[in-house]
Structures are given as C-alpha cells and as structure tokens.
Amino acid sequence: MTIVPEGVEHDGMGGLRGSNLRGVRAHNERLVLSLLRSRGEMTKAELTRVTGLSAQTVSVIMRALEDDGLICRGQPLRGRIGQPSVPLGLAREGAFSLGLKVGHRSLDLVLVDFLGGIRSRVTERHHYPTPDAVVRFANSAVADILSQIGAEERARIAGLGIAMPFQIWDWWRTLGVPEEALIDWRERNIGAEIGAATGFPVYVQNDATAACGAELLFGHGHTPRDFLYFYVGYFIGGGIVLNGSLVPGRTGNAGAIGSMPVPDGRGGQAVLLDIASLSVLERTLGAADEAADRLWDTPSEWHFPQALVEAWADEAARAIAAASAAAAAVYDFEACLVDGWMPVRIRTLLVERVRVHLAEIPASGIRLPLIEAGTIGAHARSLGAASLPLSARFLLDLQAFASAGAS
Template sequence: MTSLSDASVSTDRTPSEDPVLRGTNQSGMRAQNERLVLTLVRQHGALAKSDIARMTGLSAQTVSVIMRALEQDGLLERGTPQRGRIGQPSIPMSLAAEGALFFGLKIGRRSADLMLVDFLGRVMRLERQVYRYPTPGAVVDFVASSLPRLIADLPEHLRGRIGGLGVAMPFQLWNWVQSIGAPQSEMDAWQHRDIQAELAALSGLPVFVQNDATAACGAELVFGTGERPKDFLYFYFGTFIGGGLVLNGQLFTGRSGNAAGVGPIPVPGPDGQTRRLLDVASMSALATAMEAAGESSDHLWAQHEEWRVSPAVLDAWLDGAAHGLAHAILSAAALIELEAVLIDGWMPKAIRAALTTRTHVALHALDLAGIDAPAIRQGTVGANARVLGAAAIPLSHRYLIDQNAPNRDTWSRF
C-alpha cells in the first residue's frame, strides 16, 4: 500500500535505488523520515528495523529512534520476534489499526456516504443518505446529523486520534443539472458555498477536497491489494463514469485536479454515432435502459450488492459499456504506455467481473497494431472506493510521503 501520490517500489529495482524512498540522517528531517517509514510499512507490511535501514539508507541508530517514536505514538505495533541463526531476534513492526482514524465523505449525484475508518482502512462506522440530487445544504445537514452518531460509542482516547475529514465529490456539479434532472437554481448554490470551510467549522477537523473518481483511484493506491502497476488507468462506475490516472506509481491529478476525467471521451455508440463514454458506460445509462423497458432503477442507488435487472437489458448494457471502455482504453494507450486498466464501481462483484472480461474481449477485437495492450483487471477496493479514497486523503497528507497533498489553493477551485 502506498500514499496517494508516491511511487510503489517497482519489481525491477530495490527500494534503496528509488530517490523518493531514500531517507536522511539529519535530525531536522525526523518528520520526513517518519513518513517514509510509515509509507514503507504500508507498502510492504510488517518490517524489522534492519529491513527499513536497508531500504532507506538510514543508519540503524536513526531507524531505531524513528520506530521507537512511532511505537510510542501508537502508530506502529510489535509483532512476534523472528529468530535467525545468529544474533538477536528481529521484531517486525506493523501499522497499528487504532493509531489514527479518519472520516471520509463521498458526495455523489444520487447519494452521500460518511465513513469512519481506522489506520488500515477498515470501515468502523458508516452513514448513508440517498437523494434525488445533491444540494450543499442537504449535504451539510447530513454531516451535522451523522457525525455525532459515528462517534457516539467511540472511546475518548480514539476520538483524539481522528486526524481529518476527506471529501470526494464530482467537480462543477452545477454543470450536470440536465443529466440528473435537478433544478439549476438549487445546483448553482455549489458555486457560492464554501463546503470545505463549512465542514471544517462543523467538524473541527482539517478538511481536504478531491474529485470523487480521483479519490477512488487513490483508494486503490493506499488500500488496494494484490499487484500494483506503476502506470495504470482507473475507471469507476457511478451515476456517471469517472477515472483516475497513475503514472510511475503516483496519482496524476493535473493542473486543476481533474485529470483523467474520462466521461467526455468520444466513443462509437451502438448505432455507430459518436457518443460520450458516460452515455454508454455508466449507471445512468443502465437506469435509462431499465426505465425504457418498464423496470424500476431506484434500487441501483440505494445498494450495490444486487441489481434486479432483466437479462436482456443487462446484457445489452454490458456489451455497450465494454465496447465504449475498449475504445477509450485504445485512445489512452495510444497516448500513454499503460501497464494495466482497473475497473471498479458501485456494482455487484459478479457484474464487475463480467464487465472486466467483456472489456478485455472488446479491446482485443480492435486494431491494436502499434499498441502494447494493457492488462484489463478488476479494481480491488470495490463499491466504497470513493468514500475510502476520501478518508485516504487526510491519512496520506498527514502520515505518508505525498507530493500531491491538497492545499488551500486547490480547494478554491472546487
């Protein structure tokens, strides 16, 4: 596991060869070195002091001081001593689940989620609200009523370990009123309300805001499992479809924080006419098809475990979405060498698996001359990637090596 923006260690070189993962023995860099140690332990799992010293180039004494401090702060905990053939047994140190807690808030076009997670990214509490469309007032009221419930039975010593609130939300919500059937006058309020400031005043915590699909991609970096490619494109299916881009192990957010906003990518539709990707590959496209067939789509927004969709409608949607994704992937792969494409979303696992398989087939049915086709894989975080990604923002900002941590200058653009 890694921070939102910094490189995972590649498989073709050792960590000590990566300048980002090098430490310094200067006493003034203690905070940076502590972040470095926490990042490595998150990436690799439990590590002994000797492992950290070898990976970073820090002296054994410096590593000992850092890890002792992190243990005293409750951020690291000791594992079972590992005995070798000679010398003292080594003691692996791992992240302490209760070392730090974080709130994540997902503001979606159809629902809002507020979650409390521990240092490992495990869900401790969750509140959810479904609505017809989002307004700033409704979101603030939701947080105001939900926060007390999330911490009601939390021990006092853990309340003091809550390190921040991350917010994942679509950018420029006021520009999507026709797509979600919301009144323009109510959605325009997003242009004038400072949600970051309101939530900071409400919670008493530092608040960070990020594009929702970018945050979902960040969750894959921080909390994801399995092999983590250094260069990958990430798709998240929500009401619309959003994306994230990771280059050299770092989340690429772009100048305005909206890089890899894949929804507007032009792709051929079922009739051969050019469409936007979001028009063929999104839950809103599925909902439209369901309503046209006389099927209710309301349950799609309330839960993700089961879709009650007729086989004919679902099959047509899967094919259309897969072909749209394949063309978008081909365009991206022609511009950037991608190791993999990850597909995730607010959907049942079986649907995600089927969509991933069909996308692979659709991509390889295209003309790939001159293209090194990326692997098509399922995301590993799942339906809650956006809200988990939101919680990962303050975690990364405070405790991990993170060159792209949000700041006040970027908040104003949201």
C-alpha cells in the first residue's frame, strides 16, 4: 500500500496529483516546491499538467510562493507561438537551514541555502564526542554563523538538523576510550538542549541515513528510484531508498549495513564496519608511523603512502561488494551508491574495485545491482542534517527525511 499525504492523490501512473479542495493549500504548495526541487524550473502550464491542479490554483500558489521569496522567475522561453512562457524555480536565498554533523572524530556545522549550497561552515576535531562538547560547539558555531549574516537571512532559517550516530555509548571499545567517557549519551537529549539555547526547531537523524537523504535531495544527475547507499566514514553506514523515498525504518536505523556479516578475506567472517571503515585505515596508517589524524582534515586530497590506501580500498571494496550482493537477495535494488569522507579519486578507485569484486560473486537467481559513486562527497552528513528542516517545512513526505520532529 502506498501512503500519500492528505490533499495529494496518485494519478494512476506513479506520479502525484494535487487537490483543489479548500484547506489543503499547504500540501499543494509543498507539492509545487517539491516538483521544482526535483525537476528544476517549470512553467505554470507544466505544473498544471503534472499536478492535475487547475490553472487558477497553480497561479495562486505560484504567486504566493513568489511573494514569500521562495521561488523566482527564470528567463522567458521564446521561439514558441504566443507569449513566451516564464519558468519559475526555487530561489536560492528563499530559505536557509543549519546542519550539524556529530562524527566520531569531528564536528561540523553548516549553513545551506534552499538549493543545498554551503554558505558557511565551522568545524572542530576531537578524539571522541561528548554531549557537553557537542552542545558547546553547536551553540558557539550557530552564534558565529548568525553573526555573519543579515537579519533577513536569519529570519529565513528553517531550523537546525542534527546527523549523528545512534547509540554512541555502545562504541567505546571500538573508539578505544573508557566506557564511562560515553555513558552520558544514554541520558542526554542534545537536540532539546541545542534547541532551547538557539531557539531553532531541531530535527535529529542517524548520520548515514541523513547522508543518504542528502544524496536524494541534493544529488546531481540521475538518482535511481531504489538504491542502497553506503557512506564510508569513521564507521561505514548506510541508507535505503525505495520508490524515490528515504526509508528511515521503525527505529530510524534502517540501512545499518555496518553490522552486516561479510567474508573477511581469510576464510572467516567479520562485520562490514570492521573492514570497510576509515577507522581501519586510521589504524593502518598509525601502525606505519603516518600522521593518521590528518585523515580527518577536509579530504580534498590525501598525502599518505599510495600502497597503504590502495590495499585498504581493495579490502573495503571486497566487503562492500559482498554486502551489496547479500542486500540484492533481500530486495532487488537498482543500484548501490558509494560515497564517503575521502577524496574524489579515492572514491572513484573504491567504486571501481567494488565493481570488480561484485562481478566475481555468484549471482544465481538474483540480479546484482549497479555500483555507482555518490555525488555529494565528504559533506553528505552535514548536508543531510541541513536537509531535515527544509524538508519538514517546505517539501512533501516529511517522514521520508526526518526520523524525529521538531523538539
């Protein structure tokens, strides 16, 4: 069964149609904004045809959205009979959003515009995250960013999203810290604390799921309707997209592929995160007396011994290929997208090696997915966090992006 928001119905051909009923204007505005988000500029005639709304209703909606500064006019389309059509698209400065990434090795706060462009960014590295440090960083970074923009831009900030690992307290062994160092995470609600301090509505989502949401909302080029997403960070994580919508799952932890058993390459088994995570590369670099902490600088390029990086990438790719094949036996995903905190050339190498190893796996009775690179890159988790308030306030299918509502 397909569930659609109130005031929106299916057109029988897999598309969404709007409703002209009184009292559902918010849904119809979201429908128009969502179409402009996914398809780019559209004319009134195109929106009327795609949504099934009356031309008068579309005109009223577009006029209201333009008056609110959420959409803007493009260049007239000439060369046709009659008056030239004027397409409208999302206004880059129509809305802004804050996104906080809580990572195992770093914190990142970004201000993004309505099109997903990063306007400002504040980062901080750490050995491991604590609630006190995260709240202190978030409040300071928000104040810093707000001081750099005008009152009108501040008024257009939709809220603050947080992308963070769930159940952080369970990872003390892997992080190599005392259990009590992370125990405060059990009781603290940093979303509520940051919301109270900043005054913004706050939305919280698993970090890898948020990265997947960024790919869905801000990704470039063709995005498959159904795909499994791998994000290679300190720990590898993932997300699931079905029929064009992010699937957070019952507890918001769907796509937790890091816990999936895979061959360890030596005749035994391990879980995916123990092979395909950057924490593995960090330990390898440290054992070779390399400055492993440089791994957590913004990864425009890595200056590490090529042989060490390539050996890690090949082992990671073998494990990701095994996980991709196993997932294909559960659901016939069109593709698996691979992204992560790494330079583009390393991501390209990783994707190529996954393709090679996947081709070696017997696939009787299943169709193996395509392996493609993600398009967001290192900042996918931060952008995913920032997408949560934008989706909650302006776009259809709130549950496809936010696993927790405003605090």
